[in-house]
Amino acid sequence: MAAITILIADNLKTLLQIEKNFLMRAGFEVLAAESGPKAVELAREKTPRLILLDLEMRELDGAAACAAMRGEAALAKTPIIIMSSTDTPEIRDRCAKAGSTECVVKPHKPEELLGLVARILSIGERKALRVRVVFSVTGEMNRQRVVGNAANLSATGLLLVGNETIPLGSVLDLQFAVPNMDHPIKVKGKVVRVGWSPDGTCEAGIQFADISQADQKEILAFTSS
Numbered sequence: 001m002a003a004i005t006i007l008i009a010d011n012l013k014t015l016l017q018i019e020k021n022f023l024m025r026a027g028f029e030v031l032a033a034e035s036g037p038k039a040v041e042l043a044r045e046k047t048p049r050l051i052l053l054d055l056e057m058r059e060l061d062g063a064a065a066c067a068a069m070r071g072e073a074a075l076a077k078t079p080i081i082i083m084s085s086t087d088t089p090e091i092r093d094r095c096a097k098a099g100s101t102e103c104v105v106k107p108h109k110p111e112e113l114l115g116l117v118a119r120i121l122s123i124g125e126r127k128a129l130r131v132r133v134v135f136s137v138t139g140e141m142n143r144q145r146v147v148g149n150a151a152n153l154s155a156t157g158l159l160l161v162g163n164e165t166i167p168l169g170s171v172l173d174l175q176f177a178v179p180n181m182d183h184p185i186k187v188k189g190k191v192v193r194v195g196w197s198p199d200g201t202c203e204a205g206i207q208f209a210d211i212s213q214a215d216q217k218e219i220l221a222f223t224s225s
Contacts, residue, residue, distance in 0.1 A: 004028050004049045004217075004221060005031065005046060005048040005049050006031070006048055006050045006051075006117065007031040007032075007039060007050070008023070008052040009033040009035070009036065009038070009039035009051075009052070009054060009057065009062070009065065010034070011035055011056075011057045013034060016032055018110060022110035022113065022114065023117065026117075026213045027217035028117070031046055035057060036057045036059055036060025036064060036065035036068075037059060037060050039053060039057075039060075040060070040068045040069055043069050043072070043075055043078075044069075044072055044074075047074045048078070049079075050078070050079050050081070050121060051069065051075075051079065051080045052083060052113075052116075053065055053066060053081070053100075054083055054084075054106070055083060055084040055085075055103075062083070062095070062100075063097075063100070066080050066095070066098040066099055066100050067098040070099035079102075079120050080100050080101050081100065081101055081116070081120060082102075082103045083104055083105070084104075084106060085106055086105070101120070102120070118155040118156055118216060119155075119156065121220050121223070131150040131153055131158075131176050132147060132149060132150075132176060133149065133150045133158070133160060133175070134146070134147055135147075135148060135160070135174045135175070137166075137172060147162070148160050148161055148162030149161045150176055153178075153219060154219065155216045155219045155220045155223070156207065156211075156216075157192075157205065157206050157208050158189075158206050158208075159203055159205055159206070160172075160202075161204075162201060163202065164202060166191050166194060166204045167191065167194070168191055168192075168193070169191060171188055171189070172188065172191065172206065173186075173188060174186070174188070174189050174206070178219055179222060181222075185211070185215045187208050187209070189206035189208050189209055191204045191206060192205050192206070192207045193205030
């Protein structure tokens with residue numbers, strides 16, 4: 001699968017390099033810009049899947065760069081996240097008026113940045129296609145493994161649909177295959193929400209607990225294709 005392209009812009013060169021390297025190790029193709037004008041130029045040329053802009057860039061800050069990008073038809077619906085060192089109503093309002101998808105406090109750790117990327121790429125792009133899942137409750141050694149369907153698959157979790165009632169807070173051993181992957185994904189997941197559909201089937205919201213970056217990348221590539 002082709003790597004998902006992310007554009008990240010920050011005028012702090014050292015931080016930009018750390019962020020770029022971390023996202024590249026996670027399997028993304030990363031475009032890096034050290035200024036607002038360069039970010040706008042790269043966005044126009046490469047049309048990345050996701051754009052991350054530092055608000056406090058000199059010459060052309062993140063909000064102004066976002067507004068310039070939204071003037072391009074090819075970037076009209078691209079997720080653009082503006083990252084700010086502070087969070088105030090005035091900043092959020094300015095970013096919203098510039099056309100940003102979201103304004104967030106700048107992540108302090110690379111792992112937090114990856115979590116942000118996974119969340120944004122999953123919003124609005126989850127496949128309606130149901131993936132078959134084999135699961136069992138962790139620790140219940142004599143319990144038969146059960147087959148269900150996964151809807152709303154994302155890099156951080158899924159909605160497990162089936163006839164088996166699953167208690168809230170349960171930890172599950174999950175196994176499922178994503179199309180075009182050469183191996184099944186095996187991961188633990190915690191049940192964070194339980195409900196029932198009109199036809200009586202159980203719908204359990206599952207949050208992945210220990211998914212690898214490689215598997216997360218494959219899911220992102222599938223859900224955003």
